[in-house]
Structure formats: C-alpha cells, structure tokens
Amino acid sequence: MSFRKEIQVSIEQVKANFTQNIGVEFKKYSEDDLVKLWRETLETGMHGICFSMYEDGQEPGDTITEEQVERRIKILKPYTKWIRSFSCIEGNENIPRIAKKHGLKTLVGAWLGDDLEKNEEEIEALIKLAKEGCVDIAAVGNEVLYRKELTEEELLVYINRVKEAIPTIEVGYVDAYYEFSKRPAITEACDVILANCYPYWEGCSIEYSLSHMQQMYNQAKEAGKGKRIIITETGWPSQGSSLGGAHSNEQNSMRYFVNSQVWSEVDEVEMFYFSSFDESWKVGTEGDVGAYWGLWDKHEKLKY
Helix, strand or coil: CCCCCCCCHHHHHHHHCCECCCECCHHHCCHHHHHHHHHHHHHHCEEEEECCCCCCCCCECECCCHHHHHHHHHHHHHHEEEEEECCCCCCCCHHHHHHHHCCCEEEEEECCCCCHHHHHHHHHHHHHHHHCCCCCEEEEEECCCCCCCCCHHHHHHHHHHHHHHCCCCEEEEEEECCHHHHCHHHHHHCCEEEEECCCHHHCCCHHHHHHHHHHHHHHHHHHHCCCEEEEEECCCCCCCCCECCECCCHHHHHHHHHHHHHHHHHCCCEEEECCCECCHHHHHHHCHHHHCCCCECCCCCECC
C-alpha cells in the first residue's frame, strides 16, 4: 500500500523489535545513531507528505510560481508516493499538476473559510483540477468546523456539490480526529475520513505520543464505521516552546518521525506527514513552534 524502497538492515531490526503503543526503544541509540535511523527511515519512503508552499517573505494570499512548486516537488519526489495540497488557487493549483507530471498521487484540498467568494473560487478550482485528472482524493475544507468559520450545514452543501461534480473520485473533509465522532452527518457524507492527529497539540510527552496517536486514529476509525481512514496530518516541531508535556526539540522530532513511519508501515496506516519544509509565516498563527514542522528547513536543506 505505502511506497517503500529497499529497507536498510537497521530499519529491519527496528521493525522486528517494534512494540505496539511504545514503538522503538530509543534509549539504546546514541544521538548519532538516532540521526542515522531518522535518515534511513526517510530514505525507505513515506506514504505521503504535506506540501509546504511558502518561502521566507511569502504567506497565504501570495501567488506562487510554477518554478517554485516544481523545485520543491523534485526535492520530495524520491521520498514519497503521495503529495497533499491545501488550496486550489493562488498558485496552489500548480501542486497537483506538477506532482502528477512527476508520477505522484495527490490528495488535493479546497481551502474553505468565512469568505464565501473565495470558497466559490476554491470549489470550482478543485472540480476543474479533478476533471483534468490531477486529483486522486479531494478534500473539501480543512479544519473549517474546528475554526468555526462554517456551519455543518454550509459545509455539507460544499461536500455534496463536489461529490456530484466528480462522482468517480473519493471526496472527504479534513479535521481533527475527534470531530468525526461529534459530527455524524459530516462523517456520513464523506467517502473517506481525513483525520489530523497531533499528540503534540494535546500536550502529550514524546514517550506516550505513539500510543496517543494510535488512540486518535482508532477513534476516527470507530466513527468511520468501516470507511477508509487516512491520517492527513501528524508531526512534531524541531524547536520552539513546549506545550504541557510535549517538548519541541530536534531529538523528539526525529523520534516521532521514526515511530510514526514504522507504525504506518507495520500496521498499514495511510499517513501524510506534516510537513515538508519549515515555513516562517506560521509563527504568527501557531506561536514560535509554527515555523519548525518541516523535515527540510526553510532553505530546503534536509535538517539532520
């Protein structure tokens, strides 16, 4: 199911000793060993990764060039099978087109909010991309209920409209895993459940983060009642402030990545890691940790 290259011996050993709920025994690894394990895990290949759009000085609302998207897609291509995008306008429409050109699969999102005119642009652009053959899974909205920018009824209109327009493509909605338990009408309308699972944002310590993510996933799975479940975002920041027992540093970022990727393969869980590149603009919206979720830094250099 997930994209995997030939796995190194050390990764095979990690998989063989992988314990459910606990994961990898990191205590027996030195810091140098951890860096090596992180790199080998990355090189075995991920199922999917979230595409980070913006360089320094850029932010949502800026129009991004095809050249910028192409450069970043080429960096990510050796490591993933799927690319996830968050919007269909202002240059974001280039992401699925260029990803498809490079043989990657696409989870394409229309960004919805309280600006109804912008929503129309997004929905129409998503449908257009799907009819071009650039969309493998369509996501109608991302955490718009969590942000309370649309009602359930308004969101359902958009979901059903897209489903009717592109009936051969799976359509879902992205939100925090628990929203699908709270909102059965939304869950019922989705062909696929697209759940964000962040132990970090719930203040969970790194030692219990894998178990906590598994609980999140299982809650979404129970709500889905047999529907396909995809973890559309999960990750850990490499620096910045702490949140409860969740500490942002390079070691924890590497540990979380290794654990999540090994679990993803062992249990055949479809997962999109967040994120590809650090983005400075996110400091304003998420605090100082917002700029440090990438596997690559803001200069497009692999971190570790």
